[in-house]
Amino acid sequence: MSHTKERQGLNRIAGFLVVFAAFYLPGVWQGAAAQGVNPYAGQPRAVLAGGALFRAQCATCHGADGKGILSIDAPDLSLMWAREGVNDEYVFNVVRDGVPGSIMPPHGLSETELWMLVSFMASLSEGGRDAEFVGDAGNGRRLFADNCAECHRAGAEAGGVLGPALTGVTRRRSPEALMQSIREPSERIERGFRPVTVETDAESVTGVLKNEDAFSLQLVTEAQSLRAFRRDGVRQLNRLGASLMPVFSEAELDAGELADLLAFLHGNQ
Secondary structure (H helix, E strand, O other): OOHHHHHHHHHHHHHHHHHHHHOOOOOOOOOOOOOOOOOOOOOHHHHHHHHHHHHHHOHHHHOOOOOOOOOOOOOOOOOHHHOOOOOHHHHHHHHHHOOOOOOOOOOOOOHHHHHHHHHHHHHOOOOOOOOOOOOOHHHHHHHHHHHOOOOOOEOOEOOOOOOOOOOOHHHHOOHHHHHHHHHOOOOOOOOOOEEEEEEOOOOEEEEEEEEEOOOEEEEEEOOOOEEEEEHHHOOEEEEOOOOOOOOOOOOOOOHHHHHHHHHHHHOOO
16 A cells, blocks of 8 residues: 555544544534633543544654654654643644744644644653652662763763753653663663764764764764764764663662662652
8 A cells, every 4th residue: 555545544534533523522513612721631532533633644753652753853742741831732732833944834623633633642641740759769869870870960960961861850751661761771762862873984983863964963972972973974874773771670770779769860850
């Protein structure tokens, strides 16, 4: 099946589900006014219909799970709800109006379809804003210094820059997602921290890619220095599948220590 036919099929499914949901969501045929509160928030049929719309309209850039596609500079939508100022109305407006100067276009959907899409996107959220992190934060601070500070920073704690800053990470990610990131760091690597090896005629340098365009690329090396390379001087750019972060198994960090570490991070917002 061609890409065009697949897209047409998804659009037909999305349209069917929107009509299906209309029979069960109160007030749909009267239209959902553009308001700050999603009138269909948490309604399973709205999430179902919104998911079909998402796959037809958004998944090409954001992926079916909303976490983005490696080769496209589109944000991870599962994390955006923990950002300051992001709510249903904000997302509604961004989807409707697009983002000027970016690859994000406006979408000519009805208000009902937009709210259903917002409902689905909210269901993807992995934010840990209301989660409880129970553990010994004092021991977690020691564990952070011994295991994490070489590459990460958290709050006022000194640390490295090879990995992402962890200040406020418990607001952006759920406990389960954080645990997976520690146990299986290669399963999901944040944009801006994807590992590469740059090969020139003179050297081979491994680090995390920070930026690239048609003329140059920049990375933070394993030695945590910022390096820039001209494209015409790069013989090969290898994008690595495995994270530079080591795996912390139960042997290196048991469940109690992991809880202590997360409790420390939660206290360093």
